[in-house]
Amino acid sequence: MSPKATPLMTQYQEIRDRYDDGILLFQVGDFYETFYEDARKISRILNIALTSRDKKNPIPLAGVPIHAVDAYISKLLAHGEKVIICDQVELPGEGKGIVKREVTDIITPGTTLEPSTLQEKENNYIMSIVSKGENYGFSLIDLSTGEFRVAEDSKQIVENLISGFQVRESIIPEGEDLLSTLILENSPGCSVESAPGYLFNEKEAEEELKKHFGVNNLSCFGIEGRKLAVISAGSLLRHIKDLRNNDMAHLSNILLIVPEDTLFLDAETARNLELTEPVRGDSPETTLIHHMDRTKTSGGGRCLRSWMMHPSRIIEVINRRLEGISSIISDQIMMRSLRSSLVGFPDIERIISRVTTGRASPRELLYLADALSRIPEIIEKCSSFDAKVVRENIDIASQPNNISDLIKDSIDPEAPSRMKDGGFIRTGFDSALDILIDDSENGRQWIADLQRQERERTGIPSLKVGFNKVFGYYIEVSRIHESKIPEDYSAKQSLVASQRYVTEKLKERETQILTADVRRIELEKEIFSRVCSEISARSHILQKVAQAVSILDVLSSLADLAIDRNFCMPVVDDSEDLVVSAGRHPVVEAISGKSFIPNEINIRPDERQLLLITGPNMGGKSTYIRQAALIAIMAQMGSFVPASRARIGIMDRIFTRVGSSDNLARGQSTFLVEMGETARILNNCSSKSLVLLDEIGRGTSTIDGLSIAWAVTEYLLENKSRRPRTLFATHFHELTSLSDKYPRLKNMRVEVKEWGDNVIFLYRILEGKSDKSYGIHVAQLAGLPDSIIKSAWQRFKELEANHVTSSVNDNYRHVQASLFKEPDxxxxxxxxxxxxxxxxxxxxxxxxxxxxxxxxx
Structure with a gap:
């Protein structure tokens, strides 16, 4: 720091030295200012002007107005930045020297609680990961809802958890670069922070959890003896408490993640199927969640997303949900009435989180009271639904509590959103406060009477009594009446056209009024704190009530979807079958704007394990195989499915190898990426898995590609311990001959109608082989110039005449240049x-x- 640094910059640097790991927003009057590298960074991220302070020794400067800071913080968090808020904690002139400033908040992507920085229908997770050998400890917290989950498992399982929960922020032990790589590979947008090693001490982590939950051991959570899980959970809890300077009382339970209970969908599968994020562009219209989410509440939206990203493998859970939907469908009038009652229902989970962390406003408490007062109406409208899952959640939502009455009695219905100026506690709730309010109001009435009295006494009709925060109360008189000023008036401030005065009586009354106001606001804040403490004491019950309402919302929304889209109730069992009659793709059907051509899917591994689909592009092969996966996911979510009938054997994982892309950052070609994805499938699939292969071997020569596709197909059919249900769409028509050797391979083809030189795609998938690709027809439809189309046909006829595209049979052998010698x-x-x-x-x-x-x- 330069010896000529101003007091302001000296104060800034002292605070900056203590908080050097984030962007410091430093309050200066009505703005939050940033300096040096912070200023350059936010100028770039927020697209705001970069200026400078002190022209002789320029200091980069960029600022944002306080009234709009929430929007700017949201953008900074979206870029993975930590934001440190430094506020003025006294008014100018209250103390000696420079205004006192303190860090009042630290906000990170995974710990923010501000509604403007959160997506209403998405969770906001922060996680901690530790490892030892081949085992990993994993924990995550959504601070905005109170959700706390933990697991201890293999690297592969933890990779799936990272991608499946779409985590925004993570902490890892210092020096664990491999963990950072693991996180970023599976959750590219995640912000990773290295935390000091002492935070991950096993004994201290265990004690932190015991102390927080008030237990003698951790067996009640199922994590006793799971050392890595305990370290991960304890370190994350301590980190959040230290960061947010709060005991986080709303984190009232830990849920152990049991991988065997869930259909695992890795990052590639979720992306390829476009469950929640589009593959191309930002439009959500191609995603499954966009077309399934008819929930009316924020909590319901988060619950539906969780069911979609983590479908169940427990048949009882799935069937309970299906029965709940069926029960709601049986009384559509009451279903519609229920859904109307859920419109605008406040987000109880997130309000509770803000209450327990001391961040709720009086208006948010009114929203909470509104939500709780509407629950009896919701319960009444569920009375005709007899499914067990509905009745259980009604019972949870019906738990008695007096929170709504407490809030309505204590909080003024016209309470302001901010507490700074008071006026948020209801008159009549506290007698001591009522006295202070009377004193304040009586004083203000005296001021109003004073203006009338002074006009009469002085004969100055324009005289007025005013107030501002700098000078307090004053009597203002225009200069043309200066001759009428009484002797007891003392000059206070001179303006261009008027003069301001005070009297001894006015100063005395001002002191009384302002003292009463200060005491009133302090007492209001104390009362508000007591009310919040009573609510916090019941936070666990209120969280359960919120979750029950969310489940009722999801069930009713899925019922509405099933009725509107003519979905059927699937049969979900423990078989290894996938049998769908008149199945449709739920997204393509919704956005096509025309009637969708339904298709049959019939996979029974003992007889029909692998469907090999051949035919032209644009004929519907990719839609068909994705449709199978989406129907399976919807069924295991506990949703009705787009079909006339469906029987789904429980699946443990769904694998997809579709499309083509490279990974330049890691030096991987399209073909290497494709082979890596294929290897991952072959090494991890089981007889309970579903495998979708949309082309294999396109990134290399035809002979190499065909050879690999051939070998992969045989492996899937021959490996007795791994015979997954498989749909394989390919352009290698030679593979169709494998059905002669493997009866469990069934050839399917895209139906095409030829009309002169044109083709018509009928979008039906039928049994049988396709002997043509119609690639040139598709190129013509795509708009290639006529000269190229004509040349392509000519070349096609020459190649066909020379039998270049000869078929491959079981005895087919070829020689290729190899990087490796065949083993001796x-x-x-x-x-x-x-x-x-x-x-x-x-x-x-x-x-x-x-x-x-x-x-x-």
């Missing part, structure tokens, strides 16, 4: 021999075997 069988056998343990007889038999192999080769 004799060398491979010799590698597996232990000379010290082989017997003479074994050695003779081995020698004979090697002799036979050498003759064969």
């Amino acid at each position: 069988p004799i060398r491979e056998i010799l590698k597996g021999i232990d000379p010290d343990r082989i017997t003479p007889l074994d050695a003779l038999q081995l020698l004979a075997k090697l002799h036979r192999i050498s003759k064969d080769n």
Whole structure:
């Protein structure tokens, strides 16, 4: 710091030295200012002007007005920045020297509680990850709703958890760069912070959890003995408490994540199926959530999204949801009435979080009271629905509480959104406050009477009594009446056209009024704090009530969707079948604007394990295979599905290998990415999995690609421990011959009608082989110049005449340039021999075997 630094910049630098790991918003009057690198950064992110302070020694400067700061903070958080708020904590002139400033808040992407920085129907997670060997501890918290989850499992499972929960922020131990890479690979937009090692001490983490939840051991949460899970959860809880300077009382439970209970959808699958995020552009119209979400409440929207990203594998849970939807459908009049009652229902979970962390406003308490007072009406409108899941959630929502009455009795119905000027506690709630209010109001009435009295006494009709925060109360007289000023008036402020005065009586009354006002506001804040404490004491119950209402919202919205879109109730069982009659793609049907052509899906692994779909682009192959996955996900969510009938055997995972893309940042070509995705599927699928393959081998030569596709198909059919339900769309028509060798492979084709030189795509998938690709027809439809189309047809006829596209059979062999030599069988056998343990007889038999192999080769 320069010796000539101003007191303001000296104060700024002292605070900056203590808080150096985020953007410091430093209040100066009505603005939050930033300096140096912070100023350059927010100028770039927020697209605001970058100026400078002190022309002789320029200091970069950028600021935002306080009244609009929430919008700017939201943008900074979206870019993964930590924001440190430094406020003026006294008025100018109250103290000696420069105005006192303190850091009053620290906001990060994963810990923000401000409504303007949160998506209403999305969770906002922060997580902690630790590892030891092959095991990982994982925990996450949504501070805005009170959700706290934890797991201890393998790297692969934790990778799926990271991507599935769409985490915004993470903490990891210092020096664990591999964990940072793991997070960013599975959640690219996540902000990662390295935390000091002491935070991850096992004993301290366990004690932190025990103390917070008031328990002697952690067995009640199912995490006793899960050391990495405990370290992860305890470190995350301590980190949040320290950061937000609060005990986080609304974090009242820990849920252990059990991977076996959930259909796992990794990041690639969720992206390829466009469950919640579009693959291209920003429009949500191509996503499943956009067309399924008819929820009326914010909590209902978050609940539906959770069901979609983490479908259940527990048949009882799924069937309870399906029965709930069916029950609601049975009384559509009451269903519509229920949905009307949910419109505008306040977000109880997030209000409770703000109450318990001391951030709620009086108006938010009124919203909470409104929500609680509407619950009896919601319960009444659910009375005709007899499903068990509905009745259970009605019982939870019916839990008695007096919170609504407490709020209505204590908070003024016209309460302002901010507490600074008081006026938010209802008259009659506290007798001491009522006395102060009377004193204040009586004083103001005296002031009003004073203006009338002074006009009469002085004969100055324009005399007025006013007030401002700098000079307090005053009597203002225009200069043309200066000759009439009484002797007891003392000059206070001179203006161009008028003069302001005070009297001893006015100063005395001012002191009484302002003292009463200060005491009144202080007492109002004390009363408000007591009310919030009573609400916080019941936060666990209120969270359960909120979750019950959210589930009722989801069930009724899915019922409404099923009626409107003519969905059917699927049968979900423990088989390995996937049988769908007249199935439709739920998104394509919604956005196409025309009648969707339904198709059958019939997979029964003992007889029909792999459907090989051939035919032209634009014929519906990709839609067909994605449709199968979306129907399965919807069924395991507990939703009705777009079909006339459906029977879904429970799935453990859904894998997708679709489209083509490269990963330049990691030096991976399109083909290498494709092979990596294929390897991931083959190494992890099971007989309970669903595999979607939309082309394999397109990123290399035709012969190489066909060979790989052929081998992958055989592997999926031959591997007895891994026979997943598979839909494989391909342009390699040669693969259709595999049905002769493997009866469990069924050929399917896209139906096409030829009309002269044109083709008509009928979008029906039928049994049988397709012997044409119609690629040139598709190119013509895409608008390629006629000269190119004509040339392509000519070249096609020449190639066809030369039999370049000869088929491949079981005895097909070819030679290709290889990066690696084929393994020598004799060398491979010799590698597996232990000379010290082989017997003479074994050695003779081995020698004979090697002799036979050498003759064969």
